[in-house]
Amino acid sequence: MTASTQVGIVGAGPAGLLLSHLLALRGIDSIVVENRSRAYCEARQRAGLLEAGTTELLRAVGLSDRMDAEGLEHGGIYLQFAGERHHLDFKDLTGGRWVTIWAQTEIVKDLIAARLAAGAQVEFEVSGTEVADLDQDRPLLRYTDAAGTRHEVRCDAIAGCDGFHGICRDSMPPGLVRVAERGYPYSWLGILATVPPSTDELIYSRHENGFALHTMRTPQVSRLYLQVPAYEDIENWPDDRIWAELRHRLEIPGWELKDGPITEKAISPMRSFVASPMRYQRLFLAGDAAHIVPPTGAKGLNLAMADVTVLAEALTSLLRHGDPGPADAYSDASLRRVWRATHFSWWMTSMLHVEPGPDPFGAELQLSQLRYVTSSRAAATTLAENYTGYYPVHWS
Numbered sequence: 001m002t003a004s005t006q007v008g009i010v011g012a013g014p015a016g017l018l019l020s021h022l023l024a025l026r027g028i029d030s031i032v033v034e035n036r037s038r039a040y041c042e043a044r045q046r047a048g049l050l051e052a053g054t055t056e057l058l059r060a061v062g063l064s065d066r067m068d069a070e071g072l073e074h075g076g077i078y079l080q081f082a083g084e085r086h087h088l089d090f091k092d093l094t095g096g097r098w099v100t101i102w103a104q105t106e107i108v109k110d111l112i113a114a115r116l117a118a119g120a121q122v123e124f125e126v127s128g129t130e131v132a133d134l135d136q137d138r139p140l141l142r143y144t145d146a147a148g149t150r151h152e153v154r155c156d157a158i159a160g161c162d163g164f165h166g167i168c169r170d171s172m173p174p175g176l177v178r179v180a181e182r183g184y185p186y187s188w189l190g191i192l193a194t195v196p197p198s199t200d201e202l203i204y205s206r207h208e209n210g211f212a213l214h215t216m217r218t219p220q221v222s223r224l225y226l227q228v229p230a231y232e233d234i235e236n237w238p239d240d241r242i243w244a245e246l247r248h249r250l251e252i253p254g255w256e257l258k259d260g261p262i263t264e265k266a267i268s269p270m271r272s273f274v275a276s277p278m279r280y281q282r283l284f285l286a287g288d289a290a291h292i293v294p295p296t297g298a299k300g301l302n303l304a305m306a307d308v309t310v311l312a313e314a315l316t317s318l319l320r321h322g323d324p325g326p327a328d329a330y331s332d333a334s335l336r337r338v339w340r341a342t343h344f345s346w347w348m349t350s351m352l353h354v355e356p357g358p359d360p361f362g363a364e365l366q367l368s369q370l371r372y373v374t375s376s377r378a379a380a381t382t383l384a385e386n387y388t389g390y391y392p393v394h395w396s
C-alpha cells in the first residue's frame with residue numbers, strides 16, 4: 001500500500017507525539033509509527049521532572065489541563081551529604097524559576113488522546129520499520145501494520161524519534177555520524193511505591209554506600225532511586241532490602257522515610273551519548289535517538305521535547321514557506337542545548353555517585369564540591385539555572 005504525507009515520524013514516545021501535535025498546530029500532516037502497543041507506551045515508567053520552559057510549552061500548545069490541576073510545583077531541592085541536608089532555593093537563586101513533577105506517562109497519555117481526537121494517524125504495534133531514499137526530495141517510510149499489511153509512505157521529511165535503540169540513527173550514511181560517549185560503572189534501581197512522599201522537595205543524597213534520590217509522582221505515590229552496581233540483577237533486591245538501603249542512605253536525625261507497597265521496580269543503566277549531526281538531508285533525529293544523558297538532574301525528557309519544538313518550527317519553514325534556513329540550523333542549535341545538559345548531567349552524576357573501588361581523593365573532591373555548591377551563592381546559582389533549564393524553549 002503506497003501513501004503520502006508531509007512528515008513521517010518514527011516513534012510514539014514524547015518526542016514523536018509532541019512533534020506530530022506541534023506540526024498539526026502549524027497545519028502540517030504527519031503519520032506516527034510505533035512498534036509497541038498504546039498500553040505499553042502509556043505505562044512505561046520513566047521521567048517525572050519538567051523544567052519551567054517545558055511546562056510553559058505544554059501550556060502554550062493546549063496540553064496542560066491535567067498538569068495544571070495535578071502537577072506538583074517545586075521551587076528547590078535538598079542536597080544531602082556527610083549527614084547534613086541543605087536546601088537550594090531555585091526561585092530565590094534564579095529570579096523565580098521552578099520545576100514541576102508531572103510524569104512522562106501522563107504526558108504521553110494526553111498526547112495520544114489529543115492526536116487521536118484530532119484524527120491523526122498513529123499506528124501502534126508496527127514491525128519492520130525502514131527509512132529509505134534519504135538523499136531524495138521525498139524519502140520513504142516503510143512499515144508493516146498490526147494486521148500484517150506492508151505500507152510505503154512518501155514523505156517530505158522524516159523525523160527519527162525512535163529512542164536510543166531505534167533504526168533511524170543507523171540509517172544515516174556510514175561515516176557521517178560522530179559519536180561522543182561516556183559510560184558509568186553503576187546503574188539506578190528505581191521504584192514506585194504507594195506511600196505519601198516523606199519530603200516536600202526532592203532529596204539528592206550522596207552517601208558512602210552510594211547515591212539515593214527521593215522524588216515523587218503524586219501526594220499518594222513516591223518514586224525513589226538507589227545507585228546499584230552496573231549490571232546488577234534485580235533479583236538481588238527484595239523489597240525489604242530496598243527500603244533498608246533507602247533508609248540508610250536518606251535518613252538523618254529527626255527525619256524518617258515512610259515505606260509502603262512497591263508497585264514497580266526496575267534497573268536502568270547510565271550513559272552519556274551524543275550523536276552529531278542530528279540531520280542528514282531530509283532525515284532529522286530528535287530526543288533519545290540522538291542523545292542520552294544519565295538521569296541525575298532529569299534532562300532527557302526535557303531535551304527530547306525541546307528538540308522537537310525547534311524541529312517543528314524548522315519543518316514549518318521548510319515545508320510551508322520553502323525556507324531551508326532553520327532546517328539547516330536545526331542540528332547545531334539543538335546540540336548547543338544538548339551539550340549544556342550533557343555537561344550538567346555528567347557533573348551532577350559525578351558529584352553524587354560513589355565509585356566502585358576505594359577512591360579517597362575522588363570522595364574528598366565530591367564533598368568539597370557539595371560544600372561549595374551549598375555555601376556559595378554563585379555555585380548554587382550555577383546548579384539552579386541549569387536544573388530549571390538554561391536554554392528554555394519557546395513556542396508562539
Ligand code: FAD
Binds near residue numbers: 011036041300
Ligand atoms: P522514547 O521515549 O524512548 O521513545 C521512542 C519510541 O520509539 C518508543 O516508544 C519506541 O518503542 C519507539 N521505537 C523504537 N524503535 C522503533 C522502530 N524501529 N519503529 C517504530 N517505533 C520505534 N528525563 C527527564 O527529563 N526527567 C526525568 O526525571 C527523567 N527520569 C528518567 C528516569 C529513568 C529511570 C529513565 C530510564 C529515563 C529518565 N529520563 C528522564 C529520560 C526520558 O525518559 C527520555 O529521555 C525520554 O523518554 C526520551 O523521549 P523520546 O521520545 O526521545 O524517546
Ligand code: DHB
Binds near residue numbers: 216
Ligand atoms: C526524577 C528523576 C530524576 O532523574 C531526577 O533527577 C529528578 C526526578 C523523577 O523521576 O521524578
